Amino acid sequence: GAVVSQHPSRVICKSGTSVKIECRSLDFQATTMFWYRQFPKQSLMLMATSNEGSKATYEQGVEKDKFLINHASLTLSTLTVTSAHPEDSSFYICSARDYRESRAYEQYFGPGTRLTVT
């Protein structure tokens, strides 16, 4: 399957600071990437869909000014959590679709970034 990487894998930051998370497709081009968030013992929740060269589409209830998404190339999308607060502490996971394959709905996930805001 396709390989997706994320960086950093773990980050601890102070309340009020901003954190940038990178998501890369390593062996394929991804015109669309997805950002999810998962709180303990809960399901993955889609935050936004990141489209290369255009604005991201945010899910209802997700603040676009707080979670800035940039998808400037076919292999890189970034999520910036601005003015982070302790309630933003979560597991952030990106995924991408590999359009080389006919299984158009399958998504491959990065290893995730565990954010802790103190």
Add this chain to the structure above:
Amino acid sequence: RKEVEQDPGPFNVPEGATVAFNCTYSNSASQSFFWYRQDCRKEPKLLMSVYSSGNEDGRFTAQLNRASQYISLLIRDSKLSDSATYLCVVNEGFQKLVFGTGTRLLVSP
């Protein structure tokens, strides 16, 4: 009603047992269905897609019942390494995937 519902478990089974998980979804327009596996504090990994005719991959068998909006996963001859959370996933629209909360499986020696 949740879009994708699963029994959270945990299902505690001995090695070699057969175990089945069920999942129901609310959107009758959904076209694609998957089972993902998620280990503790790790990302989900695709286990298998679920096709209308049902499909099998080694010890794993997935079934889809569109009329009842019901998906199942059967694991035969359980291994210790099968211990994980199994996520039922359904597409919504062209790109969006909706995840169930997962069913936790614990396989013991």
